[in-house]
Amino acid sequence: MDKYNWKNFFENKTERCRVLVIGDVMIDKYYHGDVSKFASDAPVPVAKIVKRRSSLGAAANVANNIALMGCKTYLAGFVGDDHNFETLSEQLTKSGINQDGLITTESPTTTKVRIISGHQQMFRMDFEDSSPKGDEHFAKLESYVTKRLNDAFDAVVIADYEKGVCTEFFCSAVIKAAHSHGVPVVVMPYGQRWIKYAQADYLTPNIAKINKVMLSPVDGGDNDAVERAGRYVMRKFKVKNVLATRSAYGVTLITENDVVHIPTKFQEVFDSAGAADTVAAIFTISLAGGLKPADGAYITNIAAGVVISKSGTYAVTRNDIFKALNAN
Numbered sequence: 198m199d200k201y202n203w204k205n206f207f208e209n210k211t212e213r214c215r216v217l218v219i220g221d222v223m224i225d226k227y228y229h230g231d232v233s234k235f236a237s238d239a240p241v242p243v244a245k246i247v248k249r250r251s252s253l254g255a256a257a258n259v260a261n262n263i264a265l266m267g268c269k270t271y272l273a274g275f276v277g278d279d280h281n282f283e284t285l286s287e288q289l290t291k292s293g294i295n296q297d298g299l300i301t302t303e304s305p306t307t308t309k310v311r312i313i314s315g316h317q318q319m320f321r322m323d324f325e326d327s328s329p330k331g332d333e334h335f336a337k338l339e340s341y342v343t344k345r346l347n348d349a350f351d352a353v354v355i356a357d358y359e360k361g362v363c364t365e366f367f368c369s370a371v372i373k374a375a376h377s378h379g380v381p382v383v384v385m386p387y388g389q390r391w392i393k394y395a396q397a398d399y400l401t402p403n404i405a406k407i408n409k410v411m412l413s414p415v416d417g418g419d420n421d422a423v424e425r426a427g428r429y430v431m432r433k434f435k436v437k438n439v440l441a442t443r444s445a446y447g448v449t450l451i452t453e454n455d456v457v458h459i460p461t462k463f464q465e466v467f468d469s470a471g472a473a474d475t476v477a478a479i480f481t482i483s484l485a486g487g488l489k490p491a492d493g494a495y496i497t498n499i500a501a502g503v504v505i506s507k508s509g510t511y512a513v514t515r516n517d518i519f520k521a522l523n524a525n
Contacts, residue, residue, distance in 0.1 A: 203496065203522055207515045210486035212267040217345060219338075219371055220256035220356030220363060220385070222274035222299065223307040224285040227251070232314040244312050244319060251284050253292070253512070254309065255474070256356035259385070261512040262478030263354075264292045268485065271350075273298025273341055274362050275330055281306040298341045302334050307360050327360045338362075339370055346378045351485035353380055354477055355394070357387040365393035372396050381484055384436075385477045395435040399484075401477045402430075403442040410434075417443040420458050427451030440494055442476050442501060450494040457491045459498045475504045475513050 230244035253261045256274055264270040272289065276282045276299045285306055289296045304326035312320040346353075353375045357363035368384075372394070375382045381398040389410050394400060404417040407426050410433075415426045427439040428451060439451045447461035479500040483493025496518070503517045 204519060206486060206488070207266060207518065211482055214268040214351045214482065214485040215271070215349065216263050216268050216352050216354065216481055216485055217271045217273065217298075217342070217350050218256050218260040218263065218354045218356060219273045219298075219342060220259070220354070221307065221358035221360035222257045222272065222276055222285065223254035223309065223358070223360075224257070224281055224288070225252045225254040226281075226284070226308060226310045227313055228310065229313050232319065242319065244314060251288065253285070253288050255307070255358045255360070256354075256362075257285065257289065257294075258474040258512060259354055259356045259478045260289075260294050261292050262475050263482055264294050265512050265514050266479070266482050267515070268482060269295075271295040271298060271345060273300075273338060273345075275300050275302045275304065275334060275338070277302060277304050277306040279306055281308040281324060298338070298345065300334050300337045300341070302330050304328070304330070304361070325360060329364065330361050335364075335367060339367065342371055343374055346374055346380065350375075350378070350380050352481045353382045354481050355382060355384045355397070356474070356477065357385055359387050363387070363393065365390065368393045369395070383477055383481045383484070385473060391430070391434040391436075397436045399438045399440055399480065399490075400430065400434075400436050401440045401442070401473070401480060403473060403476075404444065407441060418446050420449070423449050423458075424451055424456045427456075438490070440476070440480055440490075440497070442473070448476075448494050448498045448501070450490055452490065457494060459495055461498055461502055472501050472504045475500050479513070 227250050228246045229248040230246040232242045232244050236243050260270045260272040272294050278301050305324045308324040310322040372382050383399045384394045384397045386400050386402050408414045415422045441449045447459045450457040480493050480497040499521050500513045503513050503521050504511050
């Protein structure tokens with residue numbers, strides 16, 4: 198596709214798409230300050246905060262990336278009844294993301310608070326409880342997903358960060374429900390128990406995640422090794438296709454009958470935070486909008502390149518993609 202066709206795709210096709218994102222929802226908070234002295238009451242540096250900002254994280258960031266492409270986006274997962282949820286809800290509302298699928302539990306809303314001086318992260322505080330949620334909470338979440346899938350969705354994303362949503366039973370139920378409606382499922386895997394994603398249409402791991410489930414580590418620069426690893430993942434975990442991201446080496450799409458290696462344009466990696474979210478989001482958008490998987494992999498690679506050049510969690514925009522396409 199040339200840039201004019203891409204423009205038509207993002208300005209017309211994506212606005213007719215409906216995508217459901219299910220997974221671990223987070224909010225990222227950043228406190229920027231100057232560190233110029235140590236505390237008088239303890240041998241620790243003092244950060245004088247001069248700026249604060251918040252951004253959607255994990256599954257919420259995946260949803261945000263999709264919403265910024267103009268797609269009607271729905272988010273489902275667990276949250277707490279706390280101040281951090283208020284911040285999360287405000288940002289979801291601002292992005293036009295439907296949040297009816299957020300189920301309140303006794304656990305806190307997963308939140309990561311970072312203290313930053315200059316471009317250096319000094320400290321991080323996590324508010325989370327990754328223990329299994331109660332059956333009543335999963336029943337509400339599964340009921341929401343089942344009912345919502347009756348509304349003619351184009352794709353489902355499962356965004357797993359091992360914070361309590363993506364159990365083997367729940368993932369299996371979501372994949373089965375989506376397929377009963379003819380809806381493809383894209384999974385962002387985490388950890389090592391990938392069998393819970395069995396029958397998913399696409400997995401979108403990076404090489405580091407793939408190496409966690411391999412007997413021997415894979416060199417991201419070796420095309421043949423990456424393909425073999427992808428096919429191993431497909432066989433072992435019973436998934437249909439793999440889109441492997443390879444950092445400076447681009448992405449590789451492995452299907453049953455084909456493999457496509459897409460190199461990336463070299464650029465300095467400023468911050469890789471959120472890149473995996475963008476990969477899952479943009480690839481899902483491409484499928485929902487009717488692109489061939491190889492074309493989806495191409496534009497996903499472009500979008501990921503934008504994100505790694507930004508600081509902190511960043512949701513890519515259509516204008517970002519158009520600029521990057523013009524530069525390639």
